[in-house]
Amino acid sequence: MNSPRIRHNDYSVLSPPEIGDWQPYLPVSVVIAAYGHQDKLDLTLAALAAQTYPAHLLEVIVVDDGTDPPLTLGEIRPDNTRLLRTTPDSRGRSNARNAALEVAEGHVIHWLDADMVTHHDEVEAHMRWHHLADYLVVMGYVRYVDEEWPAPAEVHAAVSAGAGEKLFDLDASEPHQWIVNLGERTDGMRTAKNMAYRVHITNAASVNARLLRAAGPLSTELVLGEDTELGYRLAQHGAAFILEPGARSWHLGRSMMMRDREQVTRYNAVFVPDRVPHMRWQRTHPRRQYLVPYLDVTVEAAGATYEDIRATVDGVLASDLHDVRVTLTGPWASLAEDRRAPQHSPNLDLLLVHGLYRNEPRVRFVERTPRSAVPVPYRLLCPPGWVPRPDVLRRLLADAAEHGYGLVSIALDETDVVVTARLEHTGAFARARLLAAPGEALDDVVEEVAGTYWLDGATWGFQRAAEATATKPGTSPAGGRDRAETARLKADNERLALRVAQLTEELDRLRAERPPSSHVRRRRLFR
Template structure:
């Protein structure tokens, strides 16, 4: 982690200006990881294209991962100088498994995912790597078009790429744009106007990430065989990543867009898996009482020295509220709770022992002695002082309030008497990026305020009360009431999403019309220029012929 890097606010990477292609000196090493399955012929073309890259050969290695092919893959004749062929490690299969096998074997500072059916243009690697020389928390994605499966030879590919005319390998009109990616990018000013959900378009067919950031995110989820790119994008985002599409990192994808052709089937397969892993997809988490693999909010409570009754009131209040996809992390000296002989009632650790006994069988409660710096991959963390109890809808309203302007931290004042007591709602992505950027003598909140925003609010308006004033949770009436409220908010969310979609369609329509008017204006200006040119020529011709015309006139007139 390096301080002194450019401080991108949300995902607006416009403050970073990459050097022009061919006009800078690379220094960082990159490992191009290629998972390969049943694609020897296309792999040969991918490697031939990589052999013609503009990025320095001594800084680039290629790791081809054989994902259990029979017969095994082989390295062709035309390959980059530093190319290795390895077998996917035993125990699994699929793209995510192969990618992680390659990343584990890679030596480069930057990991460059590249599918085995791609033909990257000459500056493809260089275009993406130039960004990684400027900041360590960037995820850069290349541009691709789907080309027909009329395969050139490896020699033709190498000659075209190294000669800088890979765009001539296929007829442009016969290729297909990457519609989902390009449409999303156009709606969001190339992801610059995309504060927290740019991870949605993370595509592993051609993308780069620092090896350190990849490790911090936990690498690929090797249990997934589809949707692994989106899942990794989410976890990278929770580590503070900024996502950048680079239109100059061009490539051909050999063959049609399989996802687009079977979109409904892909979504049907992916959504149950992504619903468990990505809490930001609230529309996939509509069940009011489901527990999920990754929580929406992790509530962290330091219980050391607290009376058991205060701990119970706080934890029960959180677990009884909405949303339900939350966890509670209890921080305390749990290792001190030994099984040695003791007096049950005079035990100095009795309150701590009762807290563990109450929640050790609750799946949503976790125990730790030291809380991690962030609660990744959860979307939010609420640091809540023990002995303070939220209302049933507190977390739902508080997170919704933080999302009105994508605040990085929301400090909630619980008591202003004597020492200030406050809860703290932290957006995981904001804290993670702040930790990467904060200087030695800086306050973390100052950095988070610059990149996401820090706000203060009063706890009473959100329903926090001391444990002594809190009513015990009621399972029936209150739960039903807040479930109805949650359903109402979900309905409102659906309504506003529909409105937003309609407005986006209307915006797209007006943009199309504006583009048409601009094209018409350009054509009009061209026609006007041609007319004026013809007029000037006519005037010059008339002036040149004027003496002759005057002589004719004098001869004809009496």
């Protein structure tokens, strides 16, 4: 598939066909993890049996996650429906979905909860986007109903007639208010940039299967919030995220978040931010380290002096950006130390570097530079002997995130050759690799999908190792006073932006708990 090049998350370059006025050809696997509630599962399958998407392109995989007595497939269901069961040692929602992913044959995986009643064209509304590009995640609109359920035959008849909206009382239902608010704030996710991953919620989302398998399955270590974490990893593999109002479903009953918002939020705030560095409002401790850092600084150690490598690494570790990791590349596995005269050992500089940092948990040693820093969202490739002042990395990442740059090139020295450091956005480079034509320069594609930028290293606070050593702690080099004041003001702005993000999240929660104010408003949100 020759996919169009989406810049950031602005999918306006895609023009999906009108529902009912096109010819699909891609197969889709609908994956349903179920535990209990046979009555709701029967309604979910009955609605799927009435989809407008061609039956020969639709498979449904139901995974029973340990129900006793076991679940069965209702009489009204799509033709190509199968039932799997988890084992006692592989229970949990993520395990169930991963089991289905292993056997799914579709070009697209459509997550669906076992208590959803889809409208007749729900699958088609998703799939019309996936026919346009092969790196998409699509999220539908859900309304929550808490009333007596109709019979499976009644659901199938209504959905078959294109009258799924008449199955339940729209005025008495609730929208997924958080998704609605997110869509309204970001023009349907088009302006969401790095935060677009948050729209991935596995009750009604679809994902390109190849992209999903590249990003890895759902995390079985997370009991809640696993869909958000997977959405983040999909973003680091180049995904673009689409919010599709035409993909409509009813949710039978209120969600866990609606029933127990405070405790679910409290739980997720502990486990999810450890794996999602973009959740900056949750990573507020000035010295904490996390499972997935925000920045990886990669330094090519081979051929450099111990002093230059140490100056660079120590400068990075002294940064006021706390969630940072250093990757040192070199022939570490083949290092040999002279046991009688170690000062004359071959590769002495590398031995000294390894000895200095081998017990530093923020430093890792690899043989060669990895192609990608995934799942870390940013990587700085920094030549040894160049030292960022303590505030540089934080300011650099804040600037890159604000503008959405896929690549920031930092000019360090321009005497004989241009010496540069490179700040790479992992998701932008992943998307560029998906889209680059044979022989096309990757940086050129990054410019198209995210933008590139050059800046002056000295102005931003990169120093040579000798200059950094000569600068006493607490002082600034010539011209540093203005830069320090600028850095202070930017830090203040960042703190204010963080507070705004926190207040916005809180406002969303309050709005979600309050019923819509008018009949007209409710219908507009679910048109």
